[in-house]
Amino acid sequence: xxxxxxxxxxxxxxxxxxxxxxxxxxxxxxxxxxxxxxxxxxxxxxxxxxxxxxxxxxxxxxxxxxxxxxxxxxxxxxxxxxxxxxxxxxxxxxxxxxxxxxxxxxxxxxxxxxxxxxxxxxxxxxxxxxxxxxxxxxxxxxxxxxxxxxxxxxxxxxxxxxxxxxxxxxxxxxxxxxxxxxxxxxxxxxxxxxxxxxxxxxxxxxxxxxxxxxxxxxxxxxxxxxxxxxxxxxxxxxxxxxxxxxxxxxxxxxxxxxxxxxxxxxxxxxxxxxxxxxxxxx
Amino acid sequence: xxxxxxxxxxxxxxxxxxxxxxxxxxxxxxxxxxxxxxxxxxxxxxxxxxxxxxxxxxxxxxxxxxxxxxxxxxxxxxxxxxxxxxxxxxxxxxxxxxxxxxxxxxxxxxxxxxxxxxxxxxxxxxxxxxxxxxxxxxxxxxxxxxxxxxxxxxxxxxxxxxxxxxxxxxxxxxxxxxxxxxxxxxxxxxxxxxxxxxxxxxxxxxxxxxxxxxxxxxxxxxxxxxxxxxxxxxxxxxxxxxxxxxxxxxxxxxxxxxxxxxxxxxxxxxxxxxxxxxxxxxxxxxxxxxxxxxxxxxxxxxxxxxxxxxx
Numbered sequence: 001x002x003x004x005x006x007x008x009x010x011x012x013x014x015x016x017x018x019x020x021x022x023x024x025x026x027x028x029x030x031x032x033x034x035x036x037x038x039x040x041x042x043x044x045x046x047x048x049x050x051x052x053x054x055x056x057x058x059x060x061x062x063x064x065x066x067x068x069x070x071x072x073x074x075x076x077x078x079x080x081x082x083x084x085x086x087x088x089x090x091x092x093x094x095x096x097x098x099x100x101x102x103x104x105x106x107x108x109x110x111x112x113x114x115x116x117x118x119x120x121x122x123x124x125x126x127x128x129x130x131x132x133x134x135x136x137x138x139x140x141x142x143x144x145x146x147x148x149x150x151x152x153x154x155x156x157x158x159x160x161x162x163x164x165x166x167x168x169x170x171x172x173x174x175x176x177x178x179x180x181x182x183x184x185x186x187x188x189x190x191x192x193x194x195x196x197x198x199x200x201x202x203x204x205x206x207x208x209x210x211x212x213x214x215x216x217x218x219x220x221x222x223x224x225x226x227x228x229x230x231x232x233x234x235x236x237x238x239x240x241x242x243x244x245x246x247x248x249x250x251x252x253x254x255x256x257x258x259x260x261x262x263x264x265x266x267x268x269x270x271x272x273x274x275x276x277x278x279x280x281x282x
Numbered sequence: 283x284x285x286x287x288x289x290x291x292x293x294x295x296x297x298x299x300x301x302x303x304x305x306x307x308x309x310x311x312x313x314x315x316x317x318x319x320x321x322x323x324x325x326x327x328x329x330x331x332x333x334x335x336x337x338x339x340x341x342x343x344x345x346x347x348x349x350x351x352x353x354x355x356x357x358x359x360x361x362x363x364x365x366x367x368x369x370x371x372x373x374x375x376x377x378x379x380x381x382x383x384x385x386x387x388x389x390x391x392x393x394x395x396x397x398x399x400x401x402x403x404x405x406x407x408x409x410x411x412x413x414x415x416x417x418x419x420x421x422x423x424x425x426x427x428x429x430x431x432x433x434x435x436x437x438x439x440x441x442x443x444x445x446x447x448x449x450x451x452x453x454x455x456x457x458x459x460x461x462x463x464x465x466x467x468x469x470x471x472x473x474x475x476x477x478x479x480x481x482x483x484x485x486x487x488x489x490x491x492x493x494x495x496x497x498x499x500x501x502x503x504x505x506x507x508x509x510x511x512x513x514x515x516x517x518x519x520x521x522x523x524x525x526x527x528x529x530x531x532x533x534x535x536x537x538x539x540x541x542x543x544x545x546x547x548x549x550x551x552x553x554x555x556x557x558x559x560x561x562x563x564x565x566x567x568x569x570x571x572x573x574x575x576x577x578x579x580x581x582x583x584x585x586x587x588x589x590x591x592x593x
Contacts, residue, residue, distance in 0.1 A: 027351030036382025043374030
């Protein structure tokens with residue numbers, strides 16, 4: 001897409017009432033499509049509420065956990081104390097809050113289909129690759145930015161509430177890695193949700209699958225010894241491995257291989273979503 | 283200019299559009315007519331690339347819609363009044379569309395002003411009436427100052443004032459040299475707005491002509507005769523070379539002759555008549571006859587019968 005080609009089509013076609021200044025490249029590409037997507041997210045109460053809920057739930061639980069765990073640590077013996085992971089404890093709120101972020105991902109996509117706005121959106125950005133790429137990227141960048149803040153605030157909230165002897169600092173061993181992984185964890189789960197929503201198109205159906213999967217099924221299956229061999233590879237379980245200072249026992253995954261498995265799930269869902277968006281009539 | 287070239291769209295076993303070709307020229311309002319289910323909406327969706335044609339293609343200003351660098355500046359479309367998210371304001375909806383096409387935010391206020399919705403711009407769309415939603419859709423179509431405008435059943439939900447307003451808007455847009463296509467299933471309404479007509483039925487082209495031609499050709503004038511002796515009168519008229527058709531309730535309909543001739547013939551042959559009156563079939567009747575014909579034609583199974591019609 002060159003500027004000369006655009007100028008050629010824009011200028012003589014300008015005809016009725018077109019304001020001057022068509023010389024600038026005004027063609028629709030990924031940046032403008034993303035600007036549109038961001039506006040769509042911002043102008044919808046439900047998506048903004050999901051982001052707020054994600055932040056509020058995560059930070060509140062992090063704060064509460066730190067607050068109540070601090071005193072109870074006093075009564076523990078040395079062995080129990082050694083098992084205590086102040087970092088993972090601080091991210092427990094994220095495990096609950098991420099459901100709201102998953103809902104954000106689902107609604108960003110499915111609200112277009114349930115309301116019918118998909119048709120005006122695709123009329124505005126008819127190239128499906130640009131449309132889908134812009135939607136997915138905007139959702140991902142938003143999820144990532146919010147996660148960065150939420151993970152950071154959650155961490156400091158917990159450590160502050162835990163108090164000096166038990167808490168960890170930002171520069172302690174393993175801490176930066178866990179915080180980066182935590183941010184990737186919520187972001188990638190959001191990408192997974194957007195991909196799946198693009199295939200299923202329905203908010204109720206997608207959330208009906210994802211909430212039980214992330215909230216219960218994965219936890220239940222990972223507590224059954226035999227099933228755990230397979231269940232540890234489920235998206236949220238695989239990513240969860242990276243949220244501990246020391247990888248939990250009973251999983252073959254390490255922090256980074258767990259993250260890779262989660263990333264693979266997210267990529268698979270995103271690709272399936274694109275296949276659906278490209279092929280199907282809107 | 284819109285060029286529909288041998289467009290075919292099949293949904294499963296249903297043939298929605300069947301090898302349809304026509305052109306929509308700029309500078310005039312073209313009415314796109316057909317009964318419900320004729321394939322109008324499918325054709326409009328194919329123009330925007332929302333539906334992938336089974337075969338054939340549509341060119342807008344010489345190229346497929348996707349290849350326009352600024353789609354909303356090429357085509358503005360009103361597809362369905364309810365294409366708004368109930369939780370979003372009219373302004374929010376239009377802002378999202380505008381920014382995706384690098385249209386300045388100020389333009390949103392302008393088009394809302396044009397459609398008379400400036401006062402409810404910040405109201406959530408869930409609380410808008412059908413007519414207001416329809417106006418938001420029209421505002422969205424105008425957003426990019428496009429060269430081609432597609433309106434699918436635009437007067438749905440508009441009050442009489444709104445209908446007159448839309449009619450004037452469509453004519454003004456065409457007067458500015460734009461291509462304007464307005465779909466409808468109401469012939470009489472379309473005849474008041476459009477200069478040119480494209481009529482389809484069962485996904486096929488039935489007629490393409492100017493409104494004046496269509497009216498002249500299809501608004502049939504005839505003479506209605508009610509008589510207790512239809513057979514005798516028919517024979518009398520036949521001997522004079524006047525063809526009769528059967529009308530409603532045993533009446534006769536004749537065309538190609540005058541009232542005086544029919545009256546004189548009846549008197550000469552002493553046929554009792556109760557009524558001899560001139561009649562003009564409405565445009566709506568002409569339209570229905572034309573589209574009903576397409577259904578019969580398909581049901582006879584001359585070519586590729588539609589399963590659901592044949593059954």
